[in-house]
Amino acid sequence: MSQDIEMHSLRHRRGPRRPVLRTWLMVVVAGLAGALARAEDVRKIKVECPLCEDEFKFKLVLEELRSGLRLDFKQFGSVHSPAEVPECPRCGLVLPDGGRGELSDAELDTLRELIKSDRYKTAREETSYFRLAVIYETLQRPPQDIAFAYVAASWQVDEEPVRCQIYLARALAWYETYLVRPEPTSPARTRAMLMRAEILRRLARFAEAREYLDEIAHHPALARQVDQNIIQQQRDLVAAKDDEPHVAIADDARVDVALRVTTPGSRGLRPQLTTEARLPAFPSGPYAARVSGAVTLQLSVTRSGYVVGWQVQSATAEAFAQSVLRSVRDWTFDPNRLDGAPSPVQVECVVHFGLDG
Numbered sequence: 001m002s003q004d005i006e007m008h009s010l011r012h013r014r015g016p017r018r019p020v021l022r023t024w025l026m027v028v029v030a031g032l033a034g035a036l037a038r039a040e041d042v043r044k045i046k047v048e049c050p051l052c053e054d055e056f057k058f059k060l061v062l063e064e065l066r067s068g069l070r071l072d073f074k075q076f077g078s079v080h081s082p083a084e085v086p087e088c089p090r091c092g093l094v095l096p097d098g099g100r101g102e103l104s105d106a107e108l109d110t111l112r113e114l115i116k117s118d119r120y121k122t123a124r125e126e127t128s129y130f131r132l133a134v135i136y137e138t139l140q141r142p143p144q145d146i147a148f149a150y151v152a153a154s155w156q157v158d159e160e161p162v163r164c165q166i167y168l169a170r171a172l173a174w175y176e177t178y179l180v181r182p183e184p185t186s187p188a189r190t191r192a193m194l195m196r197a198e199i200l201r202r203l204a205r206f207a208e209a210r211e212y213l214d215e216i217a218h219h220p221a222l223a224r225q226v227d228q229n230i231i232q233q234q235r236d237l238v239a240a241k242d243d244e245p246h247v248a249i250a251d252d253a254r255v256d257v258a259l260r261v262t263t264p265g266s267r268g269l270r271p272q273l274t275t276e277a278r279l280p281a282f283p284s285g286p287y288a289a290r291v292s293g294a295v296t297l298q299l300s301v302t303r304s305g306y307v308v309g310w311q312v313q314s315a316t317a318e319a320f321a322q323s324v325l326r327s328v329r330d331w332t333f334d335p336n337r338l339d340g341a342p343s344p345v346q347v348e349c350v351v352h353f354g355l356d357g
């Protein structure tokens with residue numbers, strides 16, 4: 001889902017869609033989907049520079065082995081992330097949109113001017129995605145697309161902390177430009193929120209990162225378990241003042257809650273959490289070690305639905321218990337489901353932390 005949206009936002013406005021190049025973009029902007037192992041397929045394809053009309057070859061990665069994504073959306077363990085971007089060997093233009101689509105005459109004129117400018121000459125000392133970002137800036141592409149090009153540029157300089165930070169700071173500025181715009185929530189926007197938190201952390205701006213994570217933790221657009229997992233993972237990293245790249249907890253991590261009323265005389269009651277209640281996040285330690293687990297606890301719930309007491313009865317690991325305790329104190333239950341029970345209602349709660357595959 002998020003892949004399609006991101007692809008859409010990166011797609012050229014008037015350009016025709018070609019399946020091969022759509023796949024190229026899928027590789028570039030792979031979403032937070034589960035880690036899927038795939039065979040790698042690298043092909044050389046020919047593209048034409050829109051400025052000097054020279055044809056040249058570039059490497060197109062159709063599919064590759066994916067072993068997960070980092071918090072900054074880079075494919076973990078991949079040598080092709082970001083995918084190679086077509087760049088004209090003659091004039092040095094990095095082709096927008098992977099060389100697909102048509103550029104208007106005005107856009108071509110703009111690019112002709114750009115590649116002669118000092119700005120672009122300076123950019124030639126940077127990476128190809130940095131140049132792509134400069135091109136998107138010049139063509140006034142959507143800020144989130146410019147931001148993502150800078151993020152991809154930062155992946156190209158993973159081993160150079162200073163350059164990496166410069167690129168990330170630019171990405172952050174563009175994400176912030178995008179996020180201050182009053183727009184409805186969308187997967188692109190959700191991603192921008194997560195990316196803003198990630199970049200603040202990577203730039204070691206921990207206080208701002210923590211404040212921003214607190215702000216977005218209850219955002220309705222980030223209610224999905226996969227997003228909640230990431231928010232908690234970021235909080236843990238920020239608390240540890242960790243500004244390194246990390247593999248993201250993906251949607252192969254599942255958290256399920258089973259609830260049962262144990263108060264005598266309350267048979268038949270089926271307690272239910274309100275939609276505002278957030279399930280516990282899958283903790284990053286056990287996730288990295290591929291360990292699943294469970295926590296059983298007793299909750300005291302007022303008839304109006306508030307949790308007023310909790311006691312952990314068993315937990316397969318401390319990290320799971322901590323995660324559950326962080327979340328249960330904010331839970332609220334649907335009071336209609338508790339009607340007729342003696343207050344407070346005793347609820348047995350079993351939280352399962354599962355991993356797919």
Ligand SMILES: [Zn+2]
Binds near residue numbers: 049052092
């Ligand atoms: Zn050219």
